Amino acid sequence: MDAHGGIEIERKFDVDDLAPLPRLNDLPGVQAIAEPVTFDLEAVYFDTKDLVLSSAHITLRRRTGGDDAGWHLKLPEVAGRRREIHAPLRTNVQGEADAVPESLEQLVRVYVRDTPLVPVARICTTRVVYALIGAGGETLAVLCDDRVRADRLIYEPASVAWREWEIELVDGPEDVLDAGQSLLASGGILLSLHASKLTRALGDRSPIAHASKQRRPTPGGPAGNVLLAGLSEQIDVLHRQDPQVRQHTDGSVHLTRVATRRLRSVLATYRSLVDPTVVQHLRTEIGWLATMLGKSRDEQVLQRRLAGLLDRESPDLLLGPIRARLETRSETDTDTAEHALVTALNSHRYFRLLDALDALAATPPLTAAANQDARVVVPGLINKEWKKLRRAVRLAAKTVPGPERDLALHAARKRAKRLRYAAETAHPLSRKRAARVRRFAQKLQTVLGDQHDSVIARDRLLRRGGVDAYLRGENTFSYGRLHALEQQKAADAEARFWKAWSRRP
Structure with missing residues (x-):
């Protein structure tokens, strides 16, 4: 530039x-x-x-x-x-x-x-x-x-x-x-x-800048204000971070991805307050954008995780060109993901998504439920998220350890994340309760995030590392050792999760 x-x-x-x-x-x-x-x-x-x-x-x-x-x-x-x-x-x-x-x-x-x-x-x-x-x-x-x-x-x-x-x-x-x-x-x-x-x-x-009416959520106000405040905040993040992503500013992809996740979660939690056809379309399109951002962000996270693994290993245990192989693969995948992201940000699909989000914030198609007292509606919606999290955790507990358990824990993490975001939107209504729920959900999200990162790292080490090295006739010992270390990290993270879950509020 x-x-x-x-x-x-x-x-x-x-x-x-x-x-x-x-x-x-x-x-x-x-x-x-x-x-x-x-x-x-x-x-x-x-x-x-x-x-x-x-x-x-x-x-x-x-x-x-x-x-x-x-x-x-x-x-x-x-x-x-x-x-x-x-x-x-x-x-x-x-x-x-x-x-x-x-x-x-x-x-x-x-x-x-x-x-x-x-x-x-x-x-x-x-x-x-x-x-x-x-x-x-x-x-x-x-x-x-x-x-x-x-x-x-x-x-x-x-x-x-x-x-x-x-x-x-x-x-x-x-x-x-x-x-x-x-x-x-x-x-x-x-x-x-x-x-x-x-x-x-x-x-x-000259356009006269009319500041949009701040629909501030209050305990005695309509439930729709809680939804609209959460949406407007994240739409503003998208607008601010878009130029930063295009300039490859550190952290911008992460912040934008978080905004898309929050938008999808808020729309899911408060779906009863908005025209369902609008919610369905927006969640699909925001999901597409989140996927494009995720490819770039996930590769960045994986690259740092693998680099940390290699740095902590004794040089005597790093046999063959493992560092060069992993770095080359990460650089190639990162370049591919960043190119795909920039292409997406210049696409008509992305522009129409921005148009739809702006329209939603300006003239929201709210249902009758959005006009009801927030103190009545919002706690009920958050309780639904609690129930969905409990079901996801029960399913994970019944699942046999292995790839299926990993998927179940990842589903529980997404439910914890949605509960956290829902609690954050409810903060103006009941600060102490909302903060307690948010902290607990964030702890689960963090622990299970570490477990999921380990799953991704093991897949890279096995499928795109060890197998490729074997086919080249290179020594695969180090790939197997790092894979085992990551497997132990995942087990430790899962143990921390169950301990945290046992102390749920």
């Missing part, structure tokens, strides 16, 4: 054409003001025709002129901060400006999906930059005096002109911004009413 950038921290102010500059030397820590530098800037802003990026407070532009010409993507973070990511300008063989770089387009794909990005505004700015210099010669911040002309390129074309000031941090503390804002306020100059130049350029066509 050819993108780079950093965190942008700035404040904008509306000023009239004749407003004089404030005495910037009066700001704390400012020792001097550098000679002003003037730039002529032109920026073309890109969005979908229905302004999806603007609705999400995201700006994507191609700028020419100045010392930061190129593609700029600004993503919102906490209040007053935006993460700014850059990519270089390129031209095609005809000398025309390039399309949106793939490196940036991937970062907004979760919002635009398969809708094309088009120019929506052109903004020309004459900018005079005043650098605020600190005692050590460092640039604390810059004040930009901008005279702007903007043309809206979509809907009914329109033009508007204005003047504004921006104070942007460079190497100084945020106190500089606070002091600058106070200094300007003393002269009657207030923060801009517009979040960005693009918002002002779009005028009456």
